[in-house]
Amino acid sequence: MPNENSYEVALKKSDAIRADLDVNPQNYTMLTGDRPTGRLHLGHYFGTLKGRVELQNKGCHTNVLIADYQVITDRDTTDQIQDNVYNMVMDYLACGIDPDKTMIYAHSAVPAANQLMLPFLSLVSEAELLRNPTVKAEQEASGHELTGLLLTYPVHQACDILFCKGNVVPVGRDQLPHIELTRTIARRFNNRFCKNCDPVFPEVDALLSDVPLLSGLDGRKMSKSYGNAINISMTAEETAKRIKKSQTDSERMITFDPENRPGVSGLLSTAAICTGRSEIEIAEEIGMGGSGQLKKYVTEAVNNYFEPIRERRHRFENDLDYVKDVLAEGNRRANEIAKATLAEVAEAMGMVY
Numbered sequence: 001m002p003n004e005n006s007y008e009v010a011l012k013k014s015d016a017i018r019a020d021l022d023v024n025p026q027n028y029t030m031l032t033g034d035r036p037t038g039r040l041h042l043g044h045y046f047g048t049l050k051g052r053v054e055l056q057n058k059g060c061h062t063n064v065l066i067a068d069y070q071v072i073t074d075r076d077t078t079d080q081i082q083d084n085v086y087n088m089v090m091d092y093l094a095c096g097i098d099p100d101k102t103m104i105y106a107h108s109a110v111p112a113a114n115q116l117m118l119p120f121l122s123l124v125s126e127a128e129l130l131r132n133p134t135v136k137a138e139q140e141a142s143g144h145e146l147t148g149l150l151l152t153y154p155v156h157q158a159c160d161i162l163f164c165k166g167n168v169v170p171v172g173r174d175q176l177p178h179i180e181l182t183r184t185i186a187r188r189f190n191n192r193f194c195k196n197c198d199p200v201f202p203e204v205d206a207l208l209s210d211v212p213l214l215s216g217l218d219g220r221k222m223s224k225s226y227g228n229a230i231n232i233s234m235t236a237e238e239t240a241k242r243i244k245k246s247q248t249d250s251e252r253m254i255t256f257d258p259e260n261r262p263g264v265s266g267l268l269s270t271a272a273i274c275t276g277r278s279e280i281e282i283a284e285e286i287g288m289g290g291s292g293q294l295k296k297y298v299t300e301a302v303n304n305y306f307e308p309i310r311e312r313r314h315r316f317e318n319d320l321d322y323v324k325d326v327l328a329e330g331n332r333r334a335n336e337i338a339k340a341t342l343a344e345v346a347e348a349m350g351m352v353y
Helices: 007-021 042-058 069-073 081-095 111-115 117-121 126-130 133-142 153-163 173-193 236-245 262-275 279-317 320-348
Strands: 029-034 061-066 102-106 168-171 205-208
Touching (some): 007 205, 029 153, 042 168, 061 081, 069 153, 081 279, 111 117, 117 173, 173 320
Parallel strands (some): 061 102
16 A cells, blocks of 8 residues: 555545546635745746646635745845845736735745744654755755754745645645645644644645646756746847757757757757647757757747736836735735634644733
8 A cells, every 4th residue: 555645645636636626626725836036937937837827717725925034045145035026926917826816925924824833843853854855955956054944944834835724735746745744744733732622724735736847948957047047027039039049959950859959859848838739749840940940939939928928027017016015915815814823723722811
């Protein structure tokens, strides 16, 4: 019998939830978010943003967190953070996240949600925190020392998910350990403190993404630091320039071969996801047209797909007051929910004086 924390079990549950979401969307509360460390790019859009909009439009209770406190888990500065946060809200709105249906809020603006850290930290052991593979991976990727905040990052994520009684979180396979720990915390809290009352927290399940990871223009992981990403906020001209400068190879015949031709294949993947066609089909069509023809095709595919999104974004760029209002209202709603949850926690723990 498979372990309840195995990928196979998580995938089976995820498939069942996905099917039920079409029938009973109101039974699900989704929480997801991003760290405001820079501009969101095509990888973010196709990997998560598009899926969030679909869940929102199905009628699921959707919540999107701007994880500003989590920026300092592995960075020593908060330079540009305000600008990054406002630009993130613009990207969300431009991509179709509707503030009337989805709560958009910032970590640092919701003290009651962060206050859950104290009881939650009492429910996990040091060993459980130290063996979390995602924390180790993030520490290695950043080259930063293991701060207390980075070590307790999964507990902070549990606070994010549970303060709004989230029961589904869209994640990739690598994030499953975070969901397991959140489920463990919810279960331990309910078992320890809710003997004479209803359970306070739901048990959370992963909604596993079936979208393949979009590689950057050079075939590597799409990343700001590699300069291989196309940001949602880029103009058509900036996009064309970024694609034109991308590295391919000297072979004229265009083929899809991610291992041996990462640059060409990265461009084909970008064109494929924007057009709904397959990489091989596009490669065969371009054939001996070479990298010049390929880059022209990719530029048109990206710019055609993102034209309406960029038009909307341009409107928000010229109305910063509206963007600030959206975030202020999201923060207000999040505080209301967090205070109510914290009151339930205090009641369950017998800490109402």
